[in-house]
Amino acid sequence: MRKEEKKADTFILKGNICYSKTEKEVTTIPHAYLLCRDGICQGVFESLPDDYKEYPLTDYGDALILPGLVDLHLHAPQYAFTGLGMDMELLEWLDTRTFPEEGRYGDMEYAKKAYRIFTEDLKKSATTRACVFATRHVPATILLMDMLEETGLQAMVGKVNMDRNAPDYLCEDSPEKSAEDTLKWLREVKGKYRNIKPILTPRFIPSCSDRLMEMLCEIRREYDLPVQSHLSENKGEITWVKELCPWSAFYGDAYERFGMFGGDYPAVMAHCVHPTEEEIALMKKNRVFAAHCPHSNTDLSSGAAPIRRYLEEGIHVGLGSDIAGGHVLSLFQVMVGAVQASKLRWRLLDETQKPLTVEEVFYMGTKGGGAFFGQVGSFEKGYEFDAVIVDDARLQTPRKLTLKERLERVVYLSDDRDIAGKYAAGRRII
Amino acid sequence: MRKEEKKADTFILKGNICYSKTEKEVTTIPHAYLLCRDGICQGVFESLPDDYKEYPLTDYGDALILPGLVDLHLHAPQYAFTGLGMDMELLEWLDTRTFPEEGRYGDMEYAKKAYRIFTEDLKKSATTRACVFATRHVPATILLMDMLEETGLQAMVGKVNMDRNAPDYLCEDSPEKSAEDTLKWLREVKGKYRNIKPILTPRFIPSCSDRLMEMLCEIRREYDLPVQSHLSENKGEITWVKELCPWSAFYGDAYERFGMFGGDYPAVMAHCVHPTEEEIALMKKNRVFAAHCPHSNTDLSSGAAPIRRYLEEGIHVGLGSDIAGGHVLSLFQVMVGAVQASKLRWRLLDETQKPLTVEEVFYMGTKGGGAFFGQVGSFEKGYEFDAVIVDDARLQTPRKLTLKERLERVVYLSDDRDIAGKYAAGRRII
Numbered sequence: 027m028r029k030e031e032k033k034a035d036t037f038i039l040k041g042n043i044c045y046s047k048t049e050k051e052v053t054t055i056p057h058a059y060l061l062c063r064d065g066i067c068q069g070v071f072e073s074l075p076d077d078y079k080e081y082p083l084t085d086y087g088d089a090l091i092l093p094g095l096v097d098l099h100l101h102a103p104q105y106a107f108t109g110l111g112m113d114m115e116l117l118e119w120l121d122t123r124t125f126p127e128e129g130r131y132g133d134m135e136y137a138k139k140a141y142r143i144f145t146e147d148l149k150k151s152a153t154t155r156a157c158v159f160a161t162r163h164v165p166a167t168i169l170l171m172d173m174l175e176e177t178g179l180q181a182m183v184g185k186v187n188m189d190r191n192a193p194d195y196l197c198e199d200s201p202e203k204s205a206e207d208t209l210k211w212l213r214e215v216k217g218k219y220r221n222i223k224p225i226l227t228p229r230f231i232p233s234c235s236d237r238l239m240e241m242l243c244e245i246r247r248e249y250d251l252p253v254q255s256h257l258s259e260n261k262g263e264i265t266w267v268k269e270l271c272p273w274s275a276f277y278g279d280a281y282e283r284f285g286m287f288g289g290d291y292p293a294v295m296a297h298c299v300h301p302t303e304e305e306i307a308l309m310k311k312n313r314v315f316a317a318h319c320p321h322s323n324t325d326l327s328s329g330a331a332p333i334r335r336y337l338e339e340g341i342h343v344g345l346g347s348d349i350a351g352g353h354v355l356s357l358f359q360v361m362v363g364a365v366q367a368s369k370l371r372w373r374l375l376d377e378t379q380k381p382l383t384v385e386e387v388f389y390m391g392t393k394g395g396g397a398f399f400g401q402v403g404s405f406e407k408g409y410e411f412d413a414v415i416v417d418d419a420r421l422q423t424p425r426k427l428t429l430k431e432r433l434e435r436v437v438y439l440s441d442d443r444d445i446a447g448k449y450a451a452g453r454r455i456i
Numbered sequence: 457m458r459k460e461e462k463k464a465d466t467f468i469l470k471g472n473i474c475y476s477k478t479e480k481e482v483t484t485i486p487h488a489y490l491l492c493r494d495g496i497c498q499g500v501f502e503s504l505p506d507d508y509k510e511y512p513l514t515d516y517g518d519a520l521i522l523p524g525l526v527d528l529h530l531h532a533p534q535y536a537f538t539g540l541g542m543d544m545e546l547l548e549w550l551d552t553r554t555f556p557e558e559g560r561y562g563d564m565e566y567a568k569k570a571y572r573i574f575t576e577d578l579k580k581s582a583t584t585r586a587c588v589f590a591t592r593h594v595p596a597t598i599l600l601m602d603m604l605e606e607t608g609l610q611a612m613v614g615k616v617n618m619d620r621n622a623p624d625y626l627c628e629d630s631p632e633k634s635a636e637d638t639l640k641w642l643r644e645v646k647g648k649y650r651n652i653k654p655i656l657t658p659r660f661i662p663s664c665s666d667r668l669m670e671m672l673c674e675i676r677r678e679y680d681l682p683v684q685s686h687l688s689e690n691k692g693e694i695t696w697v698k699e700l701c702p703w704s705a706f707y708g709d710a711y712e713r714f715g716m717f718g719g720d721y722p723a724v725m726a727h728c729v730h731p732t733e734e735e736i737a738l739m740k741k742n743r744v745f746a747a748h749c750p751h752s753n754t755d756l757s758s759g760a761a762p763i764r765r766y767l768e769e770g771i772h773v774g775l776g777s778d779i780a781g782g783h784v785l786s787l788f789q790v791m792v793g794a795v796q797a798s799k800l801r802w803r804l805l806d807e808t809q810k811p812l813t814v815e816e817v818f819y820m821g822t823k824g825g826g827a828f829f830g831q832v833g834s835f836e837k838g839y840e841f842d843a844v845i846v847d848d849a850r851l852q853t854p855r856k857l858t859l860k861e862r863l864e865r866v867v868y869l870s871d872d873r874d875i876a877g878k879y880a881a882g883r884r885i886i
Contacts, residue, residue: 109868139854327799374804424569438539
């Protein structure tokens with residue numbers, strides 16, 4: 027590689043650096059240097075190492091530099107109705123709000139219009155990585171992947187599988203057709219993108235027949251794919267899964283029997299609000315990621331997930347906006363929602379499980395969820411270089427604040443106006 | 457009055473008009489005319505009445521025109537630490553965060569700096585009216601009133617009374633000194649403002665000796681003042697009140713014995729999270745307003761107030777940001793917080809009390825809280841003319857929405873960027 031090319035992939039950012047090594051504390055280093063080489067973080071330095079002096083440096087002045095935020099669960103097609111119909115529970119909401127909207131993505135003109143708004147807003151946010159549900163439609167899913175690729179964001183995107191319990195306009199005709207479309211999609215996107223990867227996406231057990239799950243399991247193995255789905259979100263849903271899969275010991279077991287619940291490959295399950303003890307044990311054993319979606323769990327009155335318990339068990343926890351079950355795209359606001367839900371859970375339900383701290387939710391929104399993508403979500407050496415620059419000047423106060431306090435206010439009060447720059451996988455995207 | 461002058465006080469706004477008559481529904485009238493004469497709303501019309509054709513008309517195009525929002529409870533000096541220290545419960549938070557900050561308002565330079573930030577941000581928000589706690593300091597309280605007067609916002613502001621259980625730097629020296637300062641303050645502000653009025657503000661029972669409460673009761677009568685304070689926010693606080701006032705039957709009774717709990721004058725009590733049956737009955741009898749502060753009650757882990765019950769009882773309920781126990785100044789976000797808290801309360805605590813609807817919280821944030829100021833918070837004929845114009849163009853969607861749906865998205869998703877204009881008491885302020 028010629029020297030010029032190498033230089034372009036090596037650069038330095040200067041600013042007030044905050045990141046997590048563990049969930050217990052945030053490391054804050056004022057006016058420090060953050061080094062990137064070939065898309066990989068080389069660590070944080072209080073003074074610039076000599077062998078980096080010839081590389082380009084961007085000085086963000088008094089702004090904060092944080093790891094890019096990771097959204098472990100969201101539905102791109104549902105962005106169109108964010109903030110609407112927040113007066114139903116899950117199953118009614120799917121029938122009334124979600125399925126009719128997702129049905130529209132057979133129309134590529136509509137999909138283009140809707141996904142443009144979604145990708146623009148996601149790009150403007152503090153999020154650098156996301157696990158995204160599309161719809162069951164192959165062309166619209168590929169369109170979404172194309173548009174996300176262009177933003178520079180890193181994402182895993184799934185064509186949704188659903189062959190039962192959905193209206194005709196949205197339900198796939200048969201397990202065979204669903205599997206066939208999935209293979210078609212996987213072949214078309216293979217090797218196509220730099221930033222976007224496919225992820226297998228059975229909607230949830232009530233939408234997927236046993237036969238479909240068997241076929242998806244084979245596809246998963248053949249293509250070595252990660253899996254995303256939903257787990258134990260709502261009590262009515264859990265009862266329904268038991269009816270649909272009477273042989274299952276618990277909800278997660280219905281995935282496990284089809285080899286779709288992690289183990290030797292990454293699996294992320296959204297919600298995990300009402301687990302049984304056996305389900306918690308299996309999540310732990312199989313290293314299943316819990317995508318905690320507090321706004322969604324509150325907006326759909328699903329409940330408050332036992333996140334403290336998951337942390338105690340060492341289960342991986344990341345955060346999800348769950349657009350549009352949740353009404354906010356901002357992962358900072360999802361962090362606040364996670365603290366708030368844990369406080370009401372503590373006060374109203376179980377005073378043995380202490381509320382989450384701002385350190386813990388910041389960890390979940392960065393390194394916690396980032397682990398689903400590999401070494402992502404921190405500024406430790408060897409991590410992929412995702413960074414977001416937040417200028418908190420708008421959040422005025424007469425007080426002198428520590429960097430840790432400024433970070434706390436960024437979490438609680440900032441919005442997309444305050445994003446001054448963003449890098450994903452070593453490339454600047456805003 | 458000359459014709460020109462009369463004209464200046466009479467004007468028309470045109471836009472998509474949404475307002476509440478009852479808590480059950482929102483009235484929405486697209487592209488309609490809203491008439492103001494001498495600061496008073498003359499109603500909403502689908503076509504412009506003939507006798508208004510000569511008056512100035514502002515056409516806000518496709519924007520929404522809503523009644524100005526009413527914040528029934530907030531602490532201006534605490535704005536400086538909004539979004540900080542959200543990891544404590546009430547009593548610890550007062551000692552650690554609040555009292556040290558309020559102690560700074562003896563320094564007029566600091567007060568000027570802090571109150572400038574607060575008043576600028578409140579002016580930019582969708583709020584047109586507020587009940588505001590200052591600190592115990594007379595000069596800084598008058599400074600705050602001066603600065604609020606300049607914004608054009610309508611507000612009731614209280615010099616805080618507190619003569620016990622506070623650190624020396626903040627505690628008033630004696631009940632007599634507290635009463636004397638209160639009289640000094642009331643004399644200085646008497647007749648001084650067009651927009652701002654004083655309100656008697658005993659901090660809460662733990663901060664006010666019996667002797668002070670007796671003296672404040674006399675001052676209240678002499679000056680015919682409304683009262684604002686705190687009620688049954690936190691279980692530790694309630695136990696403490698019982699210890700401090702062993703003769704009281706319940707927390708509200710401790711105010712009632714000193715003639716400070718409404719009845720023949722308006723009283724607003726913040727929080728009301730853990731009432732007894734007797735307290736509810738007395739609130740109802742005395743027409744006490746409950747200022748529901750859901751973000752604060754969640755952020756400080758106080759609990760979730762039984763707002764459905766209050767509505768069933770016909771108790772007046774308005775919304776409060778409770779800056780900085782609550783971390784958001786936006787009353788729209790307080791509405792969302794109220795719906796969310798009611799959903800978790802329903803799911804986790806009491807499934808007999810249904811969650812609040814967006815119609816109900818919109819009512820509380822306008823007409824519900826507005827009633828504390830008189831005929832305020834609606835566009836019915838005879839109401840004081842407070843209006844906020846919201847341009848929702850930023851909240852893009854590929855869907856065609858009804859006006860009601862657009863309002864729902866404004867509540868869930870808008871922020872101060874979207875405020876295109878604001879009027880309070882018939883005068884344009886932004």
